[in-house]
Amino acid sequence: MTGRPCPTSCGRRVSRKAGFTRHFSSKETLAAEAFDYAWRETFNARIHDLDTISNAVDRLKQLVANFVERRGTIPGGCPLLNTATDADDGNVVLRERARKALRGWCRYIISVISTGIKAREVRPRVDANRVATLIISSLEGAIMLYRLERNEEALRAVQAHLDNYLETEVRVPSK
Amino acid sequence: MTGRPCPTSCGRRVSRKAGFTRHFSSKETLAAEAFDYAWRETFNARIHDLDTISNAVDRLKQLVANFVERRGTIPGGCPLLNTATDADDGNVVLRERARKALRGWCRYIISVISTGIKAREVRPRVDANRVATLIISSLEGAIMLYRLERNEEALRAVQAHLDNYLETEVRVPSK
Numbered sequence: 001m002t003g004r005p006c007p008t009s010c011g012r013r014v015s016r017k018a019g020f021t022r023h024f025s026s027k028e029t030l031a032a033e034a035f036d037y038a039w040r041e042t043f044n045a046r047i048h049d050l051d052t053i054s055n056a057v058d059r060l061k062q063l064v065a066n067f068v069e070r071r072g073t074i075p076g077g078c079p080l081l082n083t084a085t086d087a088d089d090g091n092v093v094l095r096e097r098a099r100k101a102l103r104g105w106c107r108y109i110i111s112v113i114s115t116g117i118k119a120r121e122v123r124p125r126v127d128a129n130r131v132a133t134l135i136i137s138s139l140e141g142a143i144m145l146y147r148l149e150r151n152e153e154a155l156r157a158v159q160a161h162l163d164n165y166l167e168t169e170v171r172v173p174s175k
Numbered sequence: 176m177t178g179r180p181c182p183t184s185c186g187r188r189v190s191r192k193a194g195f196t197r198h199f200s201s202k203e204t205l206a207a208e209a210f211d212y213a214w215r216e217t218f219n220a221r222i223h224d225l226d227t228i229s230n231a232v233d234r235l236k237q238l239v240a241n242f243v244e245r246r247g248t249i250p251g252g253c254p255l256l257n258t259a260t261d262a263d264d265g266n267v268v269l270r271e272r273a274r275k276a277l278r279g280w281c282r283y284i285i286s287v288i289s290t291g292i293k294a295r296e297v298r299p300r301v302d303a304n305r306v307a308t309l310i311i312s313s314l315e316g317a318i319m320l321y322r323l324e325r326n327e328e329a330l331r332a333v334q335a336h337l338d339n340y341l342e343t344e345v346r347v348p349s350k
Contacts, residue, residue, distance in 0.1 A: 084319045085260050099323055133320070133332040138309070141316030144259045145308065148274055157308040 032093045038079040039101045045070040047108065056116025057171040060109065060135070064162050067139050068155045078143050106132045113170075126170055135162060207268045213254035214276045220245040222283065231291025232346040235284065235310070239337050242314050243330045253318050281307045288345075301345055310337060 046066045053059040071078075083098040109132035116122030138158045145154035221241045228234040246253075258273040284307035291297030313333045320329035 080323070081319060082260050084323045085257050095323070102320065102323055130332050130336075133317075133329050134313070134336050137316035137320055137329050137333050138313040139316065140319050141312035141314065142308075144256060144315050144319070145277065145312055148255070148259045148270070148277055154308050154312050157305050158312050161305075161309050 028091050028093045031091060032097045035079055035083055035094055035097050035101075039097075042079055043101070043105065046105075056112050056119065056121045057166050059112050059116075060131075060166055060170070061163055063109070063112075064135065064139065064159055064166075067143075068152070068159045071143075078140060081140060081143060081147075102136070105136060109135060120172055122170055123172055131170060134165075138162060203266050203268045206266060207272045210254055210258055210269055210272050210276075214272075217254055218276070218280065221280075231287050231294065231296045232341050234287050234291075235306075235341055235345070236338055238284070238287075239310065239314065239334055239341075242318075243327070243334045246318075253315060256315060256318060256322075277311070280311060284310060295347055297345055298347055306345060309340075313337060 046063060048066055048070065050059050050062055050066075053062055080098055080102060083094055106129070110128040113122055113126060113128035113131055117124055117126065117128075138161070139155075142154040142158040146152060221238060223241055223245065225234050225237055225241075228237055255273055255277060258269055281304070285303040288297055288301060288303035288306055292299055292301065292303075313336070314330075317329040317333040321327060
């Protein structure tokens, strides 16, 4: 087809396709923008007032408590949960935003742990990445159970477990 | 309108509505049947060969390993994760099936723990319901992270954490 003029019918097809692509692309972008908004609200609720807590382990415990108790702003509790399943079906833009959000959350926890290690509040051999993964996984799974059962049992069980874990395996033992 | 014959236009509306309801109901049922099939396959993969392991704690550890390693049968890793978000939007039948599946999985873990307590393999004061909730929450959250990141890091981190938890807080200490 190189160099040959495109017949009218083909031109129509091209312009229809371009219209569809434009529409699809804006739908993808809209979903991504909606996700970003929801995530900002959610994340701000989770880190609410954490700056006022100086000890790193106490800060992590409050982060967990905020997750469990401050779910009011966004229906369903966590935009990541919806997006992880939706974005699986091919919305690349949305999936990338959700990954970025997840990594940002992970980095936040890692930075609290690193600060805690320097301040000798957190055991020096703690794997910050692993702790972040554990906290995020168990909270996200608990919110899934909360959505299915519509009661807070899983959230409270995970909170108690994480509190105990942070006290016994992350905090520097008191002398 | 009582006792008055229904005009033709109204009759058409009624039959259209009946048609829509039939269609909707069968769509709901179809989703629920698809879920049941996917769940059966998934659950069978998770409890694969567990009968051959006599110790309750070893059996739970293998259940966790099966979750992490036998994800091949159903795309996305766990039908519960899709359904928890989908069923939120109003498919009551599907949500009920997902809840039934979740409770069945929970009961399975609880029964392994109860047997373990009787056999003095599991600490007598272990809260079976809480252990089941913790295992399910953290595995489901890890599969969510796996779907977003498309790597097994979260699944492996949660497996190591649960293995350690089962060894140190669930298994009866060796004398």
